[in-house]
Ligand SMILES: Nc1nc2c(ncn2[C@@H]2O[C@H](COP(=O)(O)OP(=O)(O)O)[C@@H](O)[C@H]2O)c(=O)[nH]1
């Protein structure tokens with residue numbers, strides 16, 4: 001049974017999967033039709049070459065059909081095949097050590113505290129959490145991320161054999177030696193590299209995972225590349241899985257450590273195509289919200305609407321703090337809206353470890369965050385599908401243009417086509433003549449208006465840039 005909180009998540013993921021399946025099916029049909037079309041074109045072409053003297057006006061154009069064929073091939077078979085690979089939406093959680101990655105994942109998935117969590121670097125292996133029904137629950141330790149060689153595996157199904165709450169603690173103990181950073185191996189050695197290269201897959205009967213999403217917990221890597229292997233692992237993972245990245249940071253102002261970690265990730269990904277990042281400000285505990293916004297200490301005395309308004313204010317404030325770090329994230333985020341309500345890639349969450357008197361409000365914050373994150377992941381996941389669908393439609397349009405332009409026509413039909421084209425051309429230029437003066441005026445006015453609007457931001461951004469050898473400065477000094 002999916003809880004009512006998770007129904008929107010279920011709907012988003014079901015939509016993503018259906019959309020991909022539909023487009024894949026259309027793409028396969030398209031591929032087949034195109035193949036037939038190109039074969040037909042080739043056979044017509046070879047016939048016209050053999051009987052070159054008997055060409056009609058319509059077949060003349062087929063001699064130049066290579067260009068057209070290339071246009072039909074723009075959506076290549078490789079692109080269609082790549083898209084058909086069964087891959088579901090995935091989230092890779094990354095961020096500095098102790099930013100709350102493991103706590104967030106465990107709460108989101110409702111899987112107890114099976115992964116090591118605490119202060120400082122506690123893990124050094126990437127852990128994939130994926131769905132399996134209770135009777136197939138298990139874990140596997142692979143030699144590398146390619147999942148070719150299994151180093152170790154274990155069955156976890158006995159912990160899910162009855163309908164009672166699973167014994168998460170025993171699972172924790174079983175997984176611990178495989179996921180906990182070893183204290184007896186020096187982190188600068190080859191042995192540590194070998195250990196950290198291993199990839200752990202844990203298959204569990206979590207409701208959220210069953211909806212069709214995979215989650216990757218990553219070790220917080222350090223900005224100075226002390227552990228290059230962790231950066232390499234993350235790079236490999238992103239290349240293979242093409243996940244949505246979820247960046248967790250616990251300090252709303254984004255500490256220098258968070259910033260370095262974020263930039264290290266960006267460097268690790270290097271020239272890879274743009275990846276999408278969701279920013280999640282963690283540890284936004286209700287007690288501290290109550291403190292900062294002067295609410296009563298006792299949640300019983302804080303009415304729902306008051307809390308909701310305060311929460312909105314808090315989110316907006318945290319979001320504005322993120323916007324201030326635009327020099328760090330602009331490449332990833334592009335231009336962001338000013339209001340948190342319009343931003344689809346930011347939220348806050350809270351996973352207090354002890355007894356939580358604010359539980360109802362804590363759940364409210366987290367439920368909203370989980371939904372937004374999944375929605376974002378679905379959007380990212382569906383983008384290539386939209387692109388594929390659009391490119392196929394364009395090729396189909398091209399096909400019709402081609403068919404129309406190569407269909408035989410009588411002299412009379414050619415004449416009227418010519419007449420229409422001339423009339424259309426005349427009309428276009430007449431209209432252009434009347435419109436162009438106002439068009440230029442409008443354009444100039446708009447450009448000035450936009451420049452005026454953006455001026456403060458441009459000045460602010462310009463002030464942030466550290467200049468060395470600025471030719472303008474040199475000029476100013478000279479005069
Ligand atoms: N108060 C509070 N503590 C948190 C929260 N999230 C994580 N923590 C604590 O922060 C520490 C680091 O969390 P962990 O999940 O291990 O971070 P990771 O290293 O990024 O995986 C642990 O002691 C958690 O209990 C939160 O939302 N509120």
Ligand SMILES: [Mg+2]
Pocket residue numbers: 101102103116117122123217218219
């Ligand atoms: Mg962790």
